[in-house]
Each structure stands twice: as C-alpha cells, then as structure tokens.
Amino acid sequence: MNPHGPTAPPTLTRMFADSVAAHGDSPAVSDDSGRRLTYAELDRASAAVARQLIEAGVRREDRVGIHRERDVDLVIGILGALRAGAAYVAVDQRYPKARRELMLRAAGVRVTLVDAAGAEQLDPGFNPLVQRYDPSVGAPRTAGPDLPEPDGQDAACVLFTSGSTGTPKGVVVEHRNLVHFVTNPELPRLTQADRVAQIANVSFDTFHWELWSSFWFGAEIVMMPSVPDLVKGDPGRELRRRRITALLSPTMAFNHIAAEDPDVFSSLRILQTGGDVVRPAACRDILAGKFDGELVNLYGPTEGTTAATAHRITEVLHDATSVPIGRALSGVLLHVLDPELRPVPVGTPGELYIGGAGVTRGYLGDPARTAERFLPDPLGPPGSTMYATGDLVLERDGVLDYLGRNDDQVKIRGYRVEPREVERSLIAHPGVLDAAVLPQGSDQDKRLVAFVVLQGRTTVPQVRAHAQATMPDYQVPSEFLNVPEIQATPHGKRDTAALLDLLADRGRRRSGYTAPATDTERYLAGVWEELLGTERIGTDDDFFELGGNSMLAFRLSRRIARDNGAFVTLESILSNTVLTDMAAATDAAPRKGDDT
Template sequence: MTNPPQTTTLVDLLLRSTERYPDLPAASDDELSITYAELDRRSRAVAGLLRSRGVQLGDRVGLYIDRSVDVVVAILGILRAGAAYVAVDSRYPDARRDLMLRASGAKTVITRPDWRDRLGEVDADIVTLEEATDDACAQDGPAGPNDAASVLFTSGSSGEPKAIVLEHRNIVSFATNPSLPALRPGDRTGQISSLSFDAFHFEMWTTLASGAEMVVLPPVPDLLAADFQRELKRRRITAMLVPTMVLNHVVWEDRDAFAALRILQAGGDVILPSACRDLLGGKFDGELYNLYGPAEITTACTAHLVGEADLAGDSIPIGRALHGVSTYVLDPGGQPVPAGEVGELHVGGPGVARGYLDRPDLTVERFLPDPFGDSGTLYRTGDLVRERPDGVLEFVGRADDQVKIRGYRVEPGDVERNLRRHSDVHDAVVLATGEDSDRSLVAFVVLNDAVTIKKLRQYAEAELPDYLVPSEFVVLPAIPANENGKRDLDALHEELDQLRSRRENYAAPATDTERYLAEMWAGLLAVENVGRDDDFFQLGGHSLMAFRLNTKIKRDLGITLDHKAILRNPVLGHIASLIDEAKTLADRS
C-alpha cells in the first residue's frame, strides 16, 4: 500500500474500501457483524443526526459506549459530520470521564440510552445511536486532511492529563504507512485496546483502509481465563497490535498464545528479549514488530521486525523511521550526536500531531520548529536513544529518569537491562527513592523459581559498580501496567510504601484455612509473611491472578467460589471465611 497524498481523509479511506469491498465484513463483535456497505449507511445516518443537533466542522464530539461495532459506526458518523471524536473508555472512573469530556470541549456526547444518567454532570448535548435514522442521512462534512479528527489524552501519570489533537492526515499516514506490515481483505484484526489508547488507530483505521475486518474481543483477562490461544484461533484472528506489557505477560503464561496470527505488533513500553525468545521459539511463525512512538506522533514513528539476531541481546531495538518520518538524535543544545552516542529523540513527519488542546505553553515546549528539513515541526519525545552503525535505533530510557546517586549520574534503564541479562530474571524496573544523600535505587523484579534475592544481589554486585547496585529488591508476580498498557510507576511506588507499611503492621494467619491461603498467596504473588488482613490486589495481584487463585482453590479443595465475591472483598481473612462456609455447606449436603 502506498502513502496516499495529503488530500486524503479518514472518511476517504472508508469510502474507498466501501467501493471495493461493499459486501465484506468491516467490523464484528459477539452480537453483530456489519459489512462495509452497512457501515457506510449507518455512519451517514449518525452524521445526519449530529448535523441536525448543530454539530459543525471543528467541533468535538464525545463517545462514551462499550467496545463494540457501534463504536466504529459512531466514530465514522462523527467524522462525516465534520467533527473530531473524543473516545472515552467506559471503564474509566466518573471523574476521569468528566475531565476528558470537559477538557476536550465536547459539545455533544454519544452514549447508550441507559447511560444518560451517568452524564448528568456533563455540560453537553447527550444523544444515542438509536436516534439516528436513514431519513436523517446527510452529505459528508467539509473536513479536510488538516482538520482535527481525534482528541487523545496522555496517561496523566504526572499531573493533569493533556489533550492531544490529531488531524486526519496524521492518522491516515500511520494507517497506510508502507513501512508497516500490510493487511488485506480477509484479515481479521483483534480489537482489545482501550478506545482512549492510540493502538486503536491500528485496530480500526489500518483495518478499514485495507478492506479487512475489525473483531472486538473480550478483555485480556477474560481471554486468558478462556485460553488465549484457543480463543484467537476460534475467532480466526490474523493480526493484532497489543500493549507491550500484555505481550510480555501473556507470552510468559503461554508462549504459543499468539500462534494463530500472521502479524503481531507490540508497542507502548519496553518489549522483553525473553518474551521474544519464548514467542519466536514456539509455534508462532508470523511477523513480530516492535513499534515505538508517543501518542503525539500518532501511534508509531519507528518499527523493527524482530528476528533471531535480536534474541541474544539485552534489549530489542525500536528500529528505523517509518516511511515519510524523520528522526534526529540530538544533544541538549539541539545538535546531532555522533552515531553510537546517546541523545534525545526528535521526530518530524506527517504523524506529528497539531499540539496540545488549549495548552500553547506546553505545545511550544514539545512541538519545535524543524531546523533540519521541511517537515515543519519536530516533536521532542523526552526519550533517550542511540543509533547503531546500521542506522537502527535503540531505546535507552527517559531523559527525565536520570538521577544522582552518591554524586554519580545514574540512568535506571542501564540497571534494568543488566538485571534482565540474568537468565532467571523475567522483567525488572528500577526506581530511585529518597532525597539527596539518602537517595537509593529499588529494583522491582519478576523472577523464575530458580533464583533467590540473595543470589540476584550477588549477581548485581559482581556486574555493577556499587552505586548502581539496588539497595532493595522487591519481587513481584508481574510489573503493573496503567490504563494505556505502559509500566505503572506510580503503582510501583505505592507497592513499595505498602510493603514497608506491612512490615510494621503484620497480623499472622489465625486458622488452618488462612494459613493455607497465606502460603498460596506467598507463592503466587512472590511476597513474604502474608497476613490475615492483607488485600490480594494490594499485594500485587490482579484480575488475571484472581482467576488463577480461584482455579487453584477448586483444584486443591474441590470448592468453587464466586469470582465476583473475591473481587469485591479480596482480603485474605474474608476469602478464608468464604472457603470455610463453602466447606460447611458441602459437609451438610
């Protein structure tokens, strides 16, 4: 597929596929499948509804519904009305949802009929897809390639999230980029990402531009509980873009989970060499791509096809610039650094967003004039990289992650990579804690059973200068991920605080059932001294592990607990009482 000229909009991509493949399926979920012709008709009806409610060119329209076929219909209807869509993940807390709708300036919000009451605090016109009729079909709005198409929000890990304005040309350039593996009619793209995450651009727009089908899948925890590999095969999924943290975790559980795919892309964080080795050493024989790119650059600006030569290293490259993209590795003065030296990555090209909505101060900090070419604007990523002699880029870390330990300037990413070289370390994240002279490094590690903390510390002391050796090691079952699939550093800081608090407020298990659970949790969650008042999730558990917990209880004790009851009150003492009650009922029957 060649890059279309800059006269192309996202609506144009749909119209082309509709003309070529009117009877092919465009999108499906567990309840509904629609063809390209049906998608064209239904989205025109939504556009007519929005125009009749006063939506004009340049307006922002919020979208607050579940992941489903209706999402595709609604987004295309919004764009055909000339507006930009603001997709809000329906799982977000009310405060986050309202903030996104307010900060985006959405004048209209599309939602489900039974969710109207949830939006009582939102100052916007509330409409539903059920109000759209074929009689209301309208001509497509006058939006062009330089008009706003979408408003995305940063994860907001430090301060209030920023609204990023993406234009039609930005998303078109990614969805049709010839440097990325091409989809084709007959492909079925698995849709698992949050609607508020930029991976959705691949799932929807690359799919529709190619005449393929977007298949809405259950959430990842549900797929794992039902057997990830079997579900992808049953649903005939051939292509996916998954958050890197999902790939790292799923492949560790089942290296053949993605065996059915022809194309697998991962992005959003650091992909683990161990995960790539497991994946490529199994039944998966498709193409694995490591994508890099902040949301401000529209999903990806570099890509790397992972091969055998990459598996022996301690990191996977982020690759080369996509077609039409310019990358520059610059020093703090804005000058290019020699190949092999570390510098901050700056990116230009058609994927660079317009900027931050209503934040000109932040926009001028990150979106800079391009002094090297004709791209117009460079985005300053804040990421440190180095360029190999062959032109491939390697990710080093965040520029703002550098800290001083005992007078030495330290890059935590270097310590992480060193720890991951250990054959029994599945993953590692290193954070700095404390202030000034008390500042030290803490390593959060995911380990195989063969290594102990003592042995890992000895390894670090043998490999690293003493100021780089973490003062504390915290073993976790998995590195937590935030809503956008990136490593959740805030959660790690909270984990450390809770660990230190637990050491001071420990209450030992008091019954045989509590002791049974405490021993199980210690193994499952890789923690010591589990107490009767401990919370499963506060110890590092998550919904995937809750399934494993319930499965083990059933296997060991022959008792099936209500999974929702565990989620509602995940304290060890409470779960032990549920088990005891179930035992009593079983004995009476």
C-alpha cells in the same frame, strides 16, 4: 498491492469511501451481539449519524464525544462524527465518571453521542445525543452537498494523555497524521481476508491501528473484550474462536501472556506489540513455539501518532537484554539530541525527537505546553515541528534501543502516567494533607506506591476509594502507606530514599503477620514474592492489596498449573485473594490426571 491506488487518500473519510467502493459487500465490523455490517451498510449507517449531528448544529472542527459501549455502534458513531466534519473524542466507559467528564469538558465537545443508558449517565451540559439511524435508508458514498469533506489538516480526534500539572493533555490528531500512520509501508500489510481484533481502550492510540488499518485494507474489525477482560479469560481460545488473524497487543499483556503460555498467539498471522518495554524472553518464547507469523515491536508516543518506529523480530539472542524499537517508519524523521539540541554521536545516548508526517497539531487549548514539547524541526521542511519525547535512546547500526525516561513519567500497563498528576488527585481529597507517588517494580511490572499524610479521621480505604472514583484504574496506586510526613532533603527536594525505607519497613513489620504453615501456602507465598516483588508474605495478606492485578493473576493461574498441576481458574483467584483462601482453593482444584 495498494488497495487505494498509487497515492494515499488525504483524509480518513476519503479512505473509507474508497474502501466502500472497492469492498462494499465485504464484512467491515462485527461485535459480541452477533451484529455484522458490510462496508456498504456501515457507509449508510454512518452517513445517517453524520446528518443527525449536522442537524444538531455540529460544524467543521467541532468535537463530538463518543460515550457508549464497545460495539458496532461505537464505530458507526466515530465514522459519523468524521463525516460531519468533526473530530471525535472517545471515552472509555470503564473510566470513573469524574474522569470521563473531565475529558469531555477539556475537549469542549459540542454534543456527545450516547446510547439510551449513556444519556442518563452524563450531565446535560455535555449535550448527550442518542445515536440513531435507519439502516433501510440509503446514503451516498461520497460526501454530497450535505456531508462536508474534511481537509487533511482538519482534526480527526482528540486523545488524552497524563499531565504533570494534574490535568490530562488533549492531543489533537489530524486526518493527515492518521492516514500517514495506517498507510505506512513499513507496517505489516493486512488483506481483505484478515480479521483484526479490537481490544484496545478506545481512548488509547493503538485503537487507531485496529480501526483505520482494517478499513485501509478492506479487512474486518472484530470488537472483542477489552484487554483486562480478555486476559481474565482464555485469550488463546477467544482468538481462535473469533478467527482472529491480526492483533496489536499492549506490551504489558504481551509480556505476561508470553511468560505463561506463548502459544496463545499461535493462530495469528500478524502479532504486533507496543506501548512499553518488551521482554526479550517473551519474544524468544513466542518465536520458539507454534507462532509462525510476523512479529513486530512498535514504538511511538500519542503526539507522534501511535508509532514512529518498527522492528520486525525474527530472532532474539539468548544473552539479549533488550529488544530494539527499530528504525523510523517511512516519512518519519528521528533526531537523537543532547540537552543543547545538538546531534549526539552514534552509540551515545540522547533524547529522541520525532519529526515528519506523524507529528500532531499539539495540545488542545494549551499553547504553552505545545510550545514546550513541539519545537521547530531544523532538519525538516520550513515551518515543520518535531516532538520532544523525553525518551532516551541509543543508536546501533541504524537501529534504536530504548533506554528509559529523562523525567518522572512512567508506563503502567502500557499507559503513560505522570506521578504528579496522581499526587494532585490524592491531595484533592479533603483528608489528605500531602502525598507522594513513586513507581516501583521492574520495567515490565511497574506499579505505583502512594505515601499519604492524613488528617482527622480519614483512612487509607477512604483515600483509595477516592482514587478509584476519580482516576482510571492504571493510575490508582497499588499500595497506600499512611506516613507522618513527606520528608525533604537538606536541599528542599523530596527525600525519596526515606520514603522507600518506610516501604521496606512496612514489608518487614506488617502487623498480624502469620507465617505460611502448609506446603501450598509456602509455595504460593514464594510465587507471590516473585510476582509482586514483596517479601515476607503472610497467610492474611491479600494478593491485590500488595500490588497484584488481573494480568499478574493470570500469570499466577498459569504458574500454579505448570508447577503444581492444579487447575485454579482466574475467577477462583479473583474470589480467593487472601493467601490462606487461595491455598485452600488450590488444594481443592482439579489436577492433571483427574477424571473430572
């Protein structure tokens, strides 16, 4: 049953107002601090923030930055921005300061909602405004004379994706786009009794499903640790402790967790994944375990509003090499075209173009890039556009399989990354003469390797520190190689093969190599080689310097417990990253059958 009647509301603010009317006394949002607001309380709080923004000069279609911790107040601020008629620009506080400010500057925010600590972190030019409201003051549930009602074609938010020119692209998402997505009948249906985990990066588009789908159905959104923090702990215990019933897991985390403990998801009623290539074995293991809910694979770029296709997974054959991305959501037009924009025959690979109600406005302040990717849709209504995804797909029996990219863009932990943007950030360091960034590893464990030409006394650690200070962690290369030059082919193009030969040579010639000596060291070296795709692991090698990350460390912890019976915590792995230290920690760890 549609909780809002036969027709979807035209805007997010109207959708929320309808939910307040229908579920006023039901819990709407809660966080780790113990705060829990009902829909009526959230209505009053967000209206107060909306008035605060209007008093500060915010008008329709202005952009409001959201720069604060992941808590109940973050949700209040987002709703307040929308109810003031503005679009929100949420920035993850885990991002380096330079990246956060770049996003806010590119968005042209009028003011930025902050907490008291955040006010001191931002340059005054971003107009930090400490978010305030008085919960005891009532507020009308409808727009009222002082709260403007946005139009469906007004901007709701600006989300940033990686850009090949070195600058992130701000995608303008309209109210109508988000309403179309969260009300889509092809997606799993929540209920008022559901508790939806909020684990996504607030700058990432899967946050849309967590927040607005919860509000559409009158469910409760539960603010939880972000994906990296969740994986570092015990995700199954956290999901059970918070009584989570619905989760949208980034594919990277989904693949890693399922590889080591597929029953982590057993308490869920709805499990969705999206953002990258799903491992068939991960789905097989989950379906063969204790999970008895709805399992769905979603596909879609930010420019198409989070998801354009969905595939309900009920079975994965033993010899399957891929998991389909599925069929179009209701109201979405899919075109598989050749380079001349002609439809390809069924069963022939082609580039996927997305049309329909989910196609966003384009890139903020960048008409040239918008015109390049947002094209007239020949099969849509007059004046409609389609988005060129750059993704290659193949249609079989009306279902799409994802084949890869037709450009250099890659997915790192579910995030779109343009290696050229990373290169430009590295070259911005005064000690870097040239740089090349190449993706390595499988589709499920993709990582970046940076080849840098240094000058003067510049060192690789200095360049790594520069990368960590200017880019989100998923854009920071896992490995850095200092090379004499970036070679070119006779045709003047970058000699990728020569760079990869240098990478292989480094693996064979790492200085100071000491072979593993104990059984535990040899066992761990073998597991590292499998997880990291690196050969010749020595006792002095560091797990993270060779490309490890928190999710691979999670898999390593579970693998050690399964193979050796040693309970090495994730914290212990993070504290003992050198092989010989990790081996000692493994030998000292409690084991199955111990009395402790």
